[in-house]
Amino acid sequence: MPSKIHLLILFIxxxxxxxxxxxxxxxxxxxIITGTIIDNDGHFDYAEFNFRNxxxxxxxxxxxxxxIEKNGTFRxxxxxxxxxxxxxxxxSVFCSPGDSIALIIKHFNISDVQGTxxxxxxxxxxxHKNIPRYQYGGREYFDTIFQLSPLAxxxxxxxxxxxxxxxxxxxxSESSTSLKFDKWATDxxxxxxxxxxxxxxxxxxRRHKIDQNGLDMPDSYYTFLSSSEANNFDxxxxxxxxxxxxxxxxxxxxxxxxxxxxxxxxxKGDTASGIGMKLRMIERNSNGxxxxxxFTKFFYSSLIVNDVQLxxxxxxxxxxxxxxxxxxxxxxxxxxxxxxxxxxxxxxNIVTSFEDINSDVLKSMINSYPDKVIYIDFWxxxxxPCMEEMKYSKQIQEHFKDExxxxxxLANNCNEDTWKATIANKQxxxxxxxxxxxxxxxxxxxxxxxxxxxxATIDRKGNIVSKEALRPSTENYLKKELNRLLMENKP
Numbered sequence: 001m002p003s004k005i006h007l008l009i010l011f012i013x014x015x016x017x018x019x020x021x022x023x024x025x026x027x028x029x030x031x032i033i034t035g036t037i038i039d040n041d042g043h044f045d046y047a048e049f050n051f052r053n054x055x056x057x058x059x060x061x062x063x064x065x066x067x068i069e070k071n072g073t074f075r076x077x078x079x080x081x082x083x084x085x086x087x088x089x090x091x092s093v094f095c096s097p098g099d100s101i102a103l104i105i106k107h108f109n110i111s112d113v114q115g116t117x118x119x120x121x122x123x124x125x126x127x128h129k130n131i132p133r134y135q136y137g138g139r140e141y142f143d144t145i146f147q148l149s150p151l152a153x154x155x156x157x158x159x160x161x162x163x164x165x166x167x168x169x170x171x172x173s174e175s176s177t178s179l180k181f182d183k184w185a186t187d188x189x190x191x192x193x194x195x196x197x198x199x200x201x202x203x204x205x206r207r208h209k210i211d212q213n214g215l216d217m218p219d220s221y222y223t224f225l226s227s228s229e230a231n232n233f234d235x236x237x238x239x240x241x242x243x244x245x246x247x248x249x250x251x252x253x254x255x256x257x258x259x260x261x262x263x264x265x266x267x268k269g270d271t272a273s274g275i276g277m278k279l280r281m282i283e284r285n286s287n288g289x290x291x292x293x294x295f296t297k298f299f300y301s302s303l304i305v306n307d308v309q310l311x312x313x314x315x316x317x318x319x320x321x322x323x324x325x326x327x328x329x330x331x332x333x334x335x336x337x338x339x340x341x342x343x344x345x346x347x348x349n350i351v352t353s354f355e356d357i358n359s360d361v362l363k364s365m366i367n368s369y370p371d372k373v374i375y376i377d378f379w380x381x382x383x384x385p386c387m388e389e390m391k392y393s394k395q396i397q398e399h400f401k402d403e404x405x406x407x408x409x410l411a412n413n414c415n416e417d418t419w420k421a422t423i424a425n426k427q428x429x430x431x432x433x434x435x436x437x438x439x440x441x442x443x444x445x446x447x448x449x450x451x452x453x454x455x456a457t458i459d460r461k462g463n464i465v466s467k468e469a470l471r472p473s474t475e476n477y478l479k480k481e482l483n484r485l486l487m488e489n490k491p
Contacts, residue, residue, distance in 0.1 A: 028079035028080060028081045028097070029079065029080060029081075029097035029098040030077060030078075030079060030098070031077075031078055031079070031080040031095060031096075031097055031098060031099050031100070032075070032076065032077050032099070032100040032101075033049070033075070033076040033078070033086075033093075033095065033100075033101055033102075033103065034073070034074070034075045034076075034100075034101075034102045034103070035047070035073065035074050035075075035102065035103035035104070035105060036072055036073050036102075036103070036104055036105065037068060037072040037073075037074075037105045038072065038104065038105065038106045039072075039106060039107060040068060040072040040105075044068055045067065045068055046065040046066060046067055046068060047065070047066045047068055047074055047088065047089070047090075048063055048064070048065050048066075048088065048089055049063070049064050049066060049076060049086055049087075049088050050062065050063050050064075050086065050087045050088070051064065051078065051080070051084070051086055052084045052085070052086075052236055052241060053081075055296070055297065055300055055328050055332075064076065064078070079097075080095065080096070080097040080098075081097060082097065082236060083095065083096040083097070083117075083235075083236070084236040085236060085237045085238055087238060088110070089108070090103075090105050090108055090109055090110045091109055091110040091125050092121075092124070092125070092238065093110065093113055093117070093121040094117040094120050094121050094124065094184065095115075095116075095117055096116055096117060099115050099116045099117065100115060101113060101114060101115030101116070101117065101118060101121075102114040102115060110125060119178065119181075120178065120180050120181055120184065123175060123177050123178075123181045123185075124181065124184060124185065124188075126171075126175070127168070127171050127181075127185055130167050130170075130171050131164055131167060142203075142207070143207065146200075146203055146204050146207045146208075150200065150204075150217055150218060150221045151218060151220070151221060153197075153200055153204075154197060154200075154221055157193050157196055157197055158193070160193070161189060161190070161192075161193045164189045164192075165186075165189060168185055168186070168189065183235070184235060184237065187234075187235045187237060187240060188237045188238075188239050188240070190229060190230075191237060191239035191240040191242075191243045192239040194224060194230060194239075194243045194247075195239050195242040195243040195246060197221070197224065198243060198246035198247060198250060199246055201215050201217060213256050222250075225247065225250075225285075225286075226287065228288075230243075230247075230290075231286075231287060231288045231289055231290040232289070233289060233290075233293065244293075247286075247290065248294055248297065250285060251281060251282050251285035251286045251290075251294055252278055252281055252282065252285075252294075252298075253281075254281065254284075254285055258277055258280070258281050259281070261277055262274050262277040262278055262281070265277060269437055271310070271314075272313075272314070275314050278298065279295070279298070279319075282294045282295060282298065289322070292319070292320050292321065292322050292325060293322075293325070295319045295320050296320055296322070296325040296328070296329060299311060299314075299315050299329060300328065300329055300332060303329070303332040303333055303335075303336045304332070304382075305381055305382035305414075305418065306336040306339045306340060306381070306418050306421060306422070307336075307382070307414070307415065307418055308333070308336050308337055308340060308417075308418075309415055309417070309418075311333065311336075315329075339421055339425055340417050340418065340421045341421075342421055342424045342425050343417070343420050343421055343424055344424050345420060345423045345424050345428075345432075347427055347428070347429045348423050348428055348429055348430060348431075348432050349430075349431050349432065350420065350423065350432040350433070350434075351431075351432065351433045351434070361435075361439045361442050361443055362442075362443065362446060365408065365433075366458060366462040369406045369408075369431075371404065371460050372404050372405065372406045372460065373404060373405045373406070373457070373458070373459060373460060373482060373485040373486055374405075374406045374408055374457065374458040375405060375406070375407050375408065375455070375456075375457055375469065375482065376408045376410060376447075376455060376456040376457070376458070376469075377389075377393065377407065377408065377409045377410065377430075377453065377455055377472075378410050378412065378443075378447075378449060378452050378453060378454040378455070378456075379409060379410070379411055379452055379453050380411055380412055380413050380414050380452060381411070381414050381418050381419060381422035382413075382414060383452050383453060385452075385453055386452055386453040387422075387426070388473075389453055389471055389472045389473055390426060390428060390472075392471075392472035392473045392475060393407065393430075393472040394428075394429060395472075395475070396472050396475065396478060396479065396482075397429055397430060399479060400479075400482060403482075403486055404460075404486060405482055405486065406430075406431055407429075407430035407431065408430065408431045408433070409428070409430050409431065409432045409433070410433050410435055410440075410443065411432065411433070411434050411435065412434075412435045412437075412440040412452075413437075413440070414434070416434060419432075419434050446467075447464075447467045447468075448467050448468065453471065454468070455468070455469040455470065455471060455472075456468070456469050457469045457481070457482075457485060459485050459488060459489060460485070460488065460489040460490070461489050465485060466481075469481070
């Protein structure tokens with residue numbers, strides 16, 4: 001479940017690709033993808049395409065469903081900022097901003113691609129078929145390699161990479177390829193190795209059922225991170241993206257004692273010390289463009305949740321010189337400020353004064369709603385799963401609008417402006433209280449909250465019925481439970 005700390009350990013990656021030059025990569029450009037599924041025969045109504053965004057964590061693997069017409073055709077008109085690998089259920093293609101490409105799909109596989117990156121896409125699709133990675137995909141293989149020590153595993157990955165590059169040279173000698181293909185294929189193979197190396201601690205710990213933080217990784221294991229190739233973000237293939245994700249997580253969690261100190265600072269409410277520790281970890285664990293990339297992503301995450309106060313307090317422009325990164329931060333900053341201007345909440349009853357709630361928080365809330373069934377929602381504006389549940393909550397509130405049910409939303413770990421603006425912009429309804437740190441701590445212990453969103457129910461007599469109630473997205477099940485509580489202890 002998400003925490004504010006977790007929001008700060010995600011990633012950015014910047015790229016270039018098939019046809020656009022570096023100076024053309026700052027603005028999103030309309031890109032058209034059309035396709036024909038020769039033998040769909042009505043099997044599927046939609047095709048799913050996965051795009052990549054260089055900064056916004058919510059769109060880093062943006063999944064878009066496209067309607068397939070009865071004749072098997074489809075069309076996507078989307079905005080792309082950078083050349084990238086676009087993955088589909090039929091295979092992957094490579095596309096640049098402004099391209100117009102056409103796909104032919106047979107037997108649920110891409111068989112032809114026309115457009116600027118058409119030949120490149122076909123070559124890479126064919127090359128993937130020559131790599132024997134799927135023969136290594138069985139459980140027996142993974143159980144074997146994750147018995148290896150870190151350095152033995154690293155040696156295994158290096159030998160596998162050498163095998164893959166021999167296959168690449170053979171494929172190039174037998175096929176008509178371009179320099180662009182050589183560049184993309186080389187990057188994919190190296191990125192696959194780097195990603196697998198970065199994922200080793202998690203995979204090893206999971207298979208051996210131990211704490212990943214207890215795994216002793218030798219410093220020499222991570223020497224590849226200092227190479228110029230590992231810090232060059234010209235391309236955004238799937239494996240390059242996964243590598244950057246794990247690289248960023250590594251930068252913000254190493255060494256372990258620094259991670260522990262940072263988390264302790266955040267837990268105590270010492271945001272300045274916590275952020276300072278995180279920035280020093282990025283400084284220590286990355287270099288070159290990777291360092292600027294990670295600093296950008298770190299600060300951009302606060303703007304995603306419209307926390308302008310946090311950004312203003314801790315952002316240091318001297319950390320970032322890349323004009324593209326600075327432009328993205330400025331654009332998001334202005335958007336966040338505009339979001340905060342809306343503080344009108346006519347559809348919600350909000351309590352902004354902590355003094356309105358006495359020391360016994362739960363008792364105070366129950367007394368405010370006598371003889372009512374109370375459905376409690378613990379949430380925060382920065383919590384994506386919390387916000388995803390809100391659309392279902394609105395529907396359930398509408399269903400019970402004439403009943404004695406109170407929908408009580410308890411926010412935490414956010415500033416008042418962001419909290420109120422979120423209620424206003426998302427047009428949230430119900431009873432809303434912004435808890436202070438002590439109030440949330442008291443209720444968190446009482447209801448056993450380990451992460452948010454978290455839900456609870458209280459009956460008409462003020463008794464806690466469920467400390468971990470159903471989510472709004474369960475809809476019918478939750479309605480049935482609330483109806484049952486309404487019938488009990490009816491006045």
